[in-house]
Amino acid sequence: MEIGTRHDDVAAYVLGVLGREDAEGFEQHLARCGQCQLELDEFRSFTPLLRDPSARAALSMSARQPVCKVTRSILYVAAGFVVAIAAVLSVVQSLAGGPGEPVEVSSVDQAGGIGYQQASLFEHV
Amino acid sequence: MGNMARATGAHEDEELLTLLYGQFQRMLFSQVLCLTNYDRQWTEDVVQETLIRAWQNSDNLVREPGMLRGWLSTVAKRIVIDGWRSKQARPQEVELTRPDIAESPDETDQTLSVMVITDVIRQLSDDHRSAIYETYVLGRTVKEAAVVLGVPEGTVKSRLYKAMHTIRRALQDRS
Numbered sequence: 001m002e003i004g005t006r007h008d009d010v011a012a013y014v015l016g017v018l019g020r021e022d023a024e025g026f027e028q029h030l031a032r033c034g035q036c037q038l039e040l041d042e043f044r045s046f047t048p049l050l051r052d053p054s055a056r057a058a059l060s061m062s063a064r065q066p067v068c069k070v071t072r073s074i075l076y077v078a079a080g081f082v083v084a085i086a087a088v089l090s091v092v093q094s095l096a097g098g099p100g101e102p103v104e105v106s107s108v109d110q111a112g113g114i115g116y117q118q119a120s121l122f123e124h125v
Numbered sequence: 126m127g128n129m130a131r132a133t134g135a136h137e138d139e140e141l142l143t144l145l146y147g148q149f150q151r152m153l154f155s156q157v158l159c160l161t162n163y164d165r166q167w168t169e170d171v172v173q174e175t176l177i178r179a180w181q182n183s184d185n186l187v188r189e190p191g192m193l194r195g196w197l198s199t200v201a202k203r204i205v206i207d208g209w210r211s212k213q214a215r216p217q218e219v220e221l222t223r224p225d226i227a228e229s230p231d232e233t234d235q236t237l238s239v240m241v242i243t244d245v246i247r248q249l250s251d252d253h254r255s256a257i258y259e260t261y262v263l264g265r266t267v268k269e270a271a272v273v274l275g276v277p278e279g280t281v282k283s284r285l286y287k288a289m290h291t292i293r294r295a296l297q298d299r300s
């Protein structure tokens with residue numbers, strides 16, 4: 001048993017990210033290693049703080065780029081939808097009468113339907 | 126599994142069994158119940174597995190009650206986390222709040238500590254920070270994160286260790 005390499009596992013263990021087999025191996029080591037018992041207690045005193053939103057945000061600073069690109073293109077498509085729906089709604093509203101009059105539910109439904117068509121056209125452009 | 130010759134005698138084995146099932150079974154049950162969303166069957170399974178693990182490690186285990194209690198509840202939490210992970214993998218299961226091996230800290234000085242820890246995280250190297258992010262934050266195991274990061278498992282483990290070390294030292298320095 002390589003005791004030397006096992007000590008390092010304490011961090012992954014506290015974070016709960018060791019696979020099952022590794023974790024069981026470490027527990028065997030933990031049962032008789034005073035150093036790891038001590039570090040386990042020290043590490044776990046602050047581990048829950050890593051879950052705080054601001055800590056998570058700081059941790060994601062070095063997250064890989066491709067994820068951001070995908071998110072951005074989704075945002076573009078979403079923005080397209082909003083623009084299309086807003087345009088259609090304003091047309092429907094002017095057809096329905098003055099600005100003070102409430103838009104009926106049925107016309108909103110219709111608007112939603114048209115908005116969808118508009119949006120798919122939008123994507124082809 | 127280490128099938129070393131038992132240094133302990135039959136008497137000591139019996140003593141450990143009495144300790145485990147007499148003293149710790151109920152304590153574990155109530156501890157684990159909070160972590161499993163009060164799922165009694167799951168809790169029962171976790172407690173049994175924990176006690177079996179203790180029995181399998183009886184050659185190594187320190188019999189001092191405080192130490193034994195610490196080891197048992199740590200192992201029980203880990204088993205819940207493993208169970209949680211496999212439940213998450215099955216989409217039809219209800220979403221659970223993932224437990225930590227760690228305890229929840231006191232609310233009082235939490236705000237300050239969060240500020241300090243956020244500051245420390247920003248000062249970590251990219252390698253150390255992404256090791257925590259790809260494992261703990263995204264809920265991946267070391268093995269899975271190693272594939273994503275394109276480094277050996279041992280590298281992820283030692284980055285995590287160094288990162289946690291740095292955070293601990295920084296927190297100690299500022300308090």
Ligand SMILES: [Zn+2]
Nearest residue numbers: 007033035036
């Ligand atoms: Zn150790």
